[in-house]
Amino acid sequence: MRKRYLSVAGAFVCVLVFVGFSNPSFGQEKSVSYLSLADYTGPSAGLDNFIQMGSEDCFKYINDRGGVDGVKIKFIGVDTRADVARVVAGYKRYNRDPKVLAFWNNSTPSNKVIVPLATKDKLVMLTPASGEAVAKPGYVFCWGQTYQDGFGATIDWILSDWQRKGKTGKPAVGYMNLDNSYGRAHMEGGKEYSEMKGIKLLTEFYNPGIPDYTTYLTRLKDCNYIFVGGVDPNPTNTIRDAHRLGMTKTTQFICDYWGPERGSGMGIAMHNEVVQDAVLVSFFIRGKDADAHPLAREIWPKYRQKPMKEMQGGYIGGFTLALGFAEALKMTLKEVGYEKISREGIYKAYLKLTGSKFSQGIQTECTYSPTERRGSKGIKFYRVKGMDLEAITDWIMAPDTVSLHKF
């Protein structure tokens, strides 16, 4: 019995020793850290995994080329499962490390807890598309365009498409999304914008994790356009159920940034027939545009060793987070040098990224400034064609709908 307990205790100590004393390869060289509080295994894992892979590989690429003026960037990936307690635990585990100069948090519900902590610690936080971050500029920066602005751009696209088809009057537009803070975010400004444009939205919100969307879809059956939110495969499954109801013949489905994606196991491959002609709004390039991007052509095969067709949009989008951080780091190093680098310095550098083209065409130029927190203002529309996404518009500057809502 004693031997058994001692062996278990021994194994436990070995784990602790590995965890506590493993020699980091960055120990001897100049380095800073980027913390990623990402949902690797939770409800938005399908999206976040690729974004984080993209950021991590881009950091590897930068490091392999000598880092930023000799300073390497360490990527710390923590799985939060979109669980607030784990986000807090992950944040508090790493926030006292002075080398951590910025962090990513994709979970909208945890923002309420994390934003005050980040503000107190003066730590730059990057988050996908929060309108509140734009309305109340602080230490939180949006990765790209906000949800509501993207939705506003969609309303404009719908109106022009309606006219293009020679229809008169206003189209009936439905909005369907998760019944949570992310799903409601598009409406915080987007709803006001639609009303301003004379469109009265029909909205349906569903519980996360439901297997069938038929009930909600039948209530929107008379809509000419339906905007479908959610993280793939949610939107794909919604369109699947709409297809079964025969709605895809009469209704144009439009998805938000996290809509049907290509690659094995993703929506376009799984339900290819039903998602044909679905439109996707995006603040970063995808599909064929992404395949043609020189940086993607260099990084994806090098670090993932897979054909370009397997690369998801989130992956190339993740580059811009890494490139933005590298750009801010470069500016800070130039101003104060490695020894005096600080969080405040990085924050100030982020504010000066206005007009910077660090994203190399993956997004439109950066708009961060003392009063602006959108990563970029451009929006591009894509359509599912075959097994891929094809651009149907050039970059469009999305309307400011955030200012229409009182946060």
Add this chain to the structure above:
Amino acid sequence: MRPCGVFDKTYEKDIAIVRTWQHWTILAIAIVFLFFLPFILSYHLVSLVNHIFINVIVVLGLQIVMGYCGQISFGQPAFVAIGAYTSAILTTQFGFSFWFALPFAGIMAGIVGIIGGAPSLRIKGFYLAMSTIATFFVTIWIIIHLKITGGNTGITPPPPQIGSFAFDSDERMYYIIMLVMLGMTYFARNLVRSRVGRAFVAIRDNDLAAEVMGVNLYYYKLLAFFISCFYAGIAGSLLGHYYMAISPEQFSLMHALIYVGAIIIGGMGSIPGVFFGVTFLQIIDELVLYGGPKLAETFPWIGSAPAASLGVTAFGLVLIVFLIFEPRGLAHSWETFKASYRLYPFKS
């Protein structure tokens, strides 16, 4: 097992939790240690201990209804949410103090718990598990759609205060959480040794036999749910004021699985088992939190995503290992370990 040479000469001594001077010494040292913990531990570890203590309160409640009374419940996160929201609404919208809101949060969760637990009067086993899951979803849905709860946006409750002194940091909140946890543990420890606790155990072991013996099943089952949810409500109140922000997505079904997992790992029907289970799971989580990035750094070919995702795998594996090799949990291992050392070298 009692230490050799310890005899109880009075009934009071026989029922005492702390029996010997050695026990008293250990208890005194432990309490002093707990009071000085924030001065010893780093800020991050204090936060970790706070999470452990809050989860201990939730799982203590679950242990009462599940481990002692034998009623399966997956609805515990919903009652944590009710406690958190009750406390937040009372403090932010009605101007009550945290000290009033804290017990009221427990009572509110307890009352709703009676409604949620009512199906246990007619159904048991898997059916009851399903009904508690339904209770969870209905509760969260109601929270999302009520105006007073702030819908999906949630509420930002203030930190607890005494005069102008605000408990607005991890270290300060630690003392409130720790004292409440100690009080709740003391109550639970005594409850399970009382007439009520024995009735719970009788229902768990054989409800028909218990009824024949005169145990009022309706009363005791609902009482178990009330107490369990009261615990969850208290924990929810602490959680809300500790985070100073609550939203419906903080309370997921995954948490219900973790709470039940903590009971399985710690040991069904054991108060120390709650501490073992919660601490063990939290330490595993912590090791993954720290070890995942280290692993990805030491072996870059693994990649950050798989390394960081070890937490879910670890939770599942640990649960399987415990169910196969130690179904009575860590509490049983601890008892066996103590007995083994007590008898050493007379036992191989």
